[in-house]
Amino acid sequence: MKKWDEAYQLERFAKTEEEFDAFYEEELKSDVERLEAERRKAIGLTKKQAMKLLPAVVVLLLSYFFWPFIIGYLFFGILFICTFLFKDIERNRRELEKKIKEELVTDIVKFINRRFTYSRRRYVPQEDFINSNIFDIDPNRYRGDDLIKGSVGSSVKGSKSQPKTELMFSEVKAFHVVPFKDREGKKKQRIRPLFKGLFFVADFNKDFDGLTIVTPQNDRTVAKKQKKNSKDRLEAVELEDIDFMDTFDVRTTDQITARYILTPNFMNRLLSFTTRDRTKEIPKPASFKEASQIAMNARYSPQLNFVNPPYFSFKDGKMYFLLPTEKEHFTFSIYLPLTKEVMKGYFHDINIALELVDELNLNLRIWNKE
Incomplete structure (x- = not known):
């Protein structure tokens, strides 16, 4: 059953x-x-293999005090044993x-x-990241995973439902x-991080x-002028929405187009989407064990924190949309239980793309070719 935004008479997709x-x-x-039962079985194997390693670790500790001249040999011997003892564990982790x-x-x-x-091993192409023209320099090291792509709306001409919008997004670094x-x-390297988070491309x-x-205002990493291979220069745009201008810096090669895109309603919905409080209060830990558990669970929090x-x-x-985030997306740790909350974290990371379509009204007829 289709859902509708009563205020705008548009189909809701999120x-x-x-x-x-x-x-x-x-x-x-x-x-x-x-799959949680399989994870627990893998944890059991981990503990079993660790117990086999315990005598060797005891000998290593004793050698530190009594036979220091052989400690190096023992250390590398234990590493060699580990490669065999934990080979099955790593294979199980990858399969799970x-x-x-x-x-x-x-x-x-x-x-x-x-x-x-x-597609778990694919990601939004580097070409799209470069085409966004956001940063003052192009990446020469680029990776990602978990590509999701598809469309929302109708592809049938003359249909009463909303026009079709193509979407793709993934985590990228x-x-x-x-x-x-x-x-x-x-030989050394200077590594300059440009972006880490979710990267969306919407073709409307x-x-x-x-x-x-x-x-973002005062972000020195972004392009303040058009790149050298372009004939046009980016110019600052002054818009009437004070709150929007306090949060964002707007630049364009075409002032008329910028104002056509950034209508008052569009800016209001954009600001509402990006400043929405998506965090939840983290409980104070009562012990070191509880603090460690909270820190590990933070990776899988269903709340999406905006850096x-x-x-x-x-x-x-x-439209290119880059959302910096603190968390790893769609990741899995064999040491943490598979729970509904973990699944809800996956759900929120995917659903945000459709929230973007809904909140920013990307499917309004004004955006589409007639």
């Missing part, structure tokens, strides 16, 4: 937590419990992670949108690396001229 709860109980819970992503994450993706596909030699002639099929970028305001750019009918 799922609610209540819908996820129902989906989890009906379809996902049994698979999660099955593969199952979780190919079964559970894929099911969540399909629950959110049947038109979406999921972008760096610029400069090799150099120190005074002693040794609208022709417009130039490039417009919306970036900084996001980056946007508009070019050639596409």
Whole structure:
């Protein structure tokens, strides 16, 4: 059943937590419990292998006090033994992670949108990151994973439902690396982090001229002028929304296009989306063990923490959206239980793409070719 935004008479695509709860109980819970049983079995194997290693560790400690001349040999001997004892454990961990992503994450993706596909080892291409034109320098080291792509809306001409919008997003990490030699002639590298987080590309099929970028205020890493291979220069845009201008710096190669894109309603919804409080209060730990558990669970929190305001750019009918985040997405630790909260973390990371479509109104007829 389609959901509608009564205020704007537009179809809503994002799922609610209540819908996820129902989906989890009906379809996902049994698979999660099955894979959790496999995880516990793998943990049991880890403990069993660790116990086999205990005598060697005791001998290593004794040698420190009584036979220090053999400690080096013992240390490398234990490392050699570890490669065999824990080989099966690492293989089990990789296989379990593969199952979780190919079964559970894929099911969540399909629950959110049947038109979406999921590829755990692929990511948004580097070419798209460069085409966003947001940073003052291009990355020469770029990686990512967990690509989700598909469409929302209707692709049928004349349909009463919203026009089709193509989406793709994944986690990416972008760096610029400069090799150099120190005074002693040794080869080293200067690594400049550009971005870490979720990278979205939305093609809403609208022709417009130039490039417009919306970036956090006082961010020195972004491009303040167009790159050398472009004929046009980025100019500052002054807009009427004071709150928006206090949060973002807007630059464009075409002032008319920038104002066409950044309507008052669009700016209001953009600001609301990016400044929404998505964090929850973290309880104070009562012990060191509890503090360690809270720290590990933070990686899987269903709340998406924004490190900084996001980056946007508009070019050639596409919107590029870069959301810096503190957490790792769709990750798995064999030492943490598979729970509903972990699954909800996956759900939130995927669902945010559709929240973006809904909140920013990307499917309004004004954005689409007639």
